[in-house]
Every structure is written in structure tokens, then in C-alpha cells.
Amino acid sequence: MMNKPGMLVVYSGPSGVGKGTILGPFLNDHPNAVLSVSVTTRQPRPGEIDGVHYSFITKDEFQHLIDTDGLLEYAQYSGNYYGTPKAAVDKMRAQGKDVFLEIEVQGAMKIKKSCPEAVLVFILPPTYESLKERLLCRGTETKEIMEARLNTAKFELAQAKEYDYIIINDDVGRARKQLCAVVEAAKCETRYMLEYIEKLVNLTEK
Numbered sequence: 635m636m637n638k639p640g641m642l643v644v645y646s647g648p649s650g651v652g653k654g655t656i657l658g659p660f661l662n663d664h665p666n667a668v669l670s671v672s673v674t675t676r677q678p679r680p681g682e683i684d685g686v687h688y689s690f691i692t693k694d695e696f697q698h699l700i701d702t703d704g705l706l707e708y709a710q711y712s713g714n715y716y717g718t719p720k721a722a723v724d725k726m727r728a729q730g731k732d733v734f735l736e737i738e739v740q741g742a743m744k745i746k747k748s749c750p751e752a753v754l755v756f757i758l759p760p761t762y763e764s765l766k767e768r769l770l771c772r773g774t775e776t777k778e779i780m781e782a783r784l785n786t787a788k789f790e791l792a793q794a795k796e797y798d799y800i801i802i803n804d805d806v807g808r809a810r811k812q813l814c815a816v817v818e819a820a821k822c823e824t825r826y827m828l829e830y831i832e833k834l835v836n837l838t839e840k
């Protein structure tokens with residue numbers, strides 16, 4: 635079997651929909667899948683560890699990464715900047731790792747254009763009310779920030795149609811199973827296999 639670069643999976647959904655809740659156990663069960671660690675100018679939440687959940691950097695450091703073409707994509711969200719470090723993603727994919735980017739929709743649309751092989755997965759809430767409840771129960775945001783996030787959610791939900799796969803997070807167990815099924819199906823998609831097919835054809839022609 636020839637060596638195949640890992641998949642790039644863009645994983646989005648409005649704040650509080652349950653992206654982390656679904657993805658955490660998936661990553662534990664799939665050692666070949668890794669989550670890209672983003673850089674952000676946002677302040678850490680209690681319990682968040684620098685270099686694990688995010689690399690927390692200053693605006694100047696973020697600007698330097700933009701200027702030196704160090705980001706695969708970046709966007710502004712709720713007053714802070716978030717970006718995907720390019721070198722780390724390239725390295726992990728070259729090692730055959732499937733790399734997940736848990737990113738918001740503006741960044742996702744940039745990846746869709748620049749990396750057409752990327753598989754885009756969107757997590758929907760069963761209802762808008764349930765999204766509000768989940769954010770409220772999590773209790774990590776002030777009322778003001780929560781309201782801003784819920785407003786952004788309306789714009790984000792409208793972008794779901796641009797994604798390849800949609801998972802409704804009603805029941806966490808079912809959503810986790812669907813994510814496994816989506817990743818398995820995506821591995822067999824023709825667009826993802828093009829490089830492999832080309833190499834194989836070249837070998838048979840020699």
C-alpha cells in the first residue's frame with residue numbers, strides 16, 4: 635500500500651452546539667485522528683491550557699503569523715482572532731494523520747476554496763432553543779458574550795448548506811456514531827483518492 639496523506643476535516647457548528655462533546659471521545663478512540671491546535675487572541679477560560687486547547691497569543695504575535703504566511707486560514711469571531719497554524723497541519727498530514735480543524739464558518743469557507751480535498755462537517759442543534767440552553771448550562775460566558783455568540787449562530791446556521799455532511803446533535807451517542815460513519819465514508823470519496831489513483835496509474839505505466 636502506498637503512503638497516503640491524512641485527510642483534512644473541517645468541523646464547525648455554532649458555539650455551544652456540542653462540537654467538543656462529540657469530538658473528544660472520537661479522538662480518544664481514533665489515534666490516527668488529531669485536532670489542530672489553533673492560535674487565538676482570546677483570553678483562556680478556566681481550565682484551558684496554553685498549547686493544548688489553544689496557543690494563546692497577543693494581537694502582535696497574531697499579526698506576525700499573518701504577515702509571514704504562517705496561517706492556513708484565520709478569522710475574527712466575537713471580537714477575537716482565531717487561526718490555524720499552517721506548518722503543523724502540513725506536517726501531521728504528511729505523516730498520514732487525519733487532521734481536524736474545529737473552526738468557525740468564515741475560516742471554513744476559506745479552507746473549502748484553498749484545500750478542495752477537505753471534508754466539511756457541520757454540527758446542527760435540534761432547535762435554536764436547545765442551543766441557548768446548552769450555552770447557558772455550560773456557564774463559561776458572560777450574558778453579553780453569550781448573546782453575541784447566539785447572534786453569530788444565526789449567520790453560521792445559514793452557512794450549513796455549504797458543508798458536505800450535517801450531523802444533528804440531538805442525542806450525543808448517535809451524533810458520535812454519525813461522525814465515525816462520516817469519516818469512514820469520506821475516506822472513500824473519489825476527490826480524496828485522486829492523488830492515490832494518479833500514483834497508481836503512473837506506476838502501472840512504467
Ligand SMILES: Nc1ncnc2c1ncn2[C@@H]1O[C@H](COP(=O)(O)OP(=O)(O)OP(=O)(O)O)[C@@H](O)[C@H]1O
Pocket residue numbers: 647648649650651652653654655656768769771772803804805806
Ligand atoms: N446532545 C446534547 N444534549 C444536551 N447537552 C449537550 C449535548 N451535547 C453537548 N451538550 C452540552 O452542551 C454544552 C456545550 O457543549 P460543547 O462545549 O461541547 O460545545 P461547543 O460546540 O464545543 O462550544 P464552543 O464552540 O463554544 O467551544 C456542554 O455543557 C455539553 O455538555
Ligand SMILES: Nc1nc2c(ncn2[C@@H]2O[C@H](COP(=O)(O)O)[C@@H](O)[C@H]2O)c(=O)[nH]1
Pocket residue numbers: 646647648649672673676707708709711716717718736737738739740741742
Ligand atoms: N476560523 C477559525 N475559527 C476557529 C479557530 N479555532 C477555533 N475557532 C472557532 O472560533 C469559535 C469560538 O471558539 P471559542 O473557543 O472561543 O468558543 C468556535 O466556533 C471555534 O470553532 C481557528 O483556528 N480558525
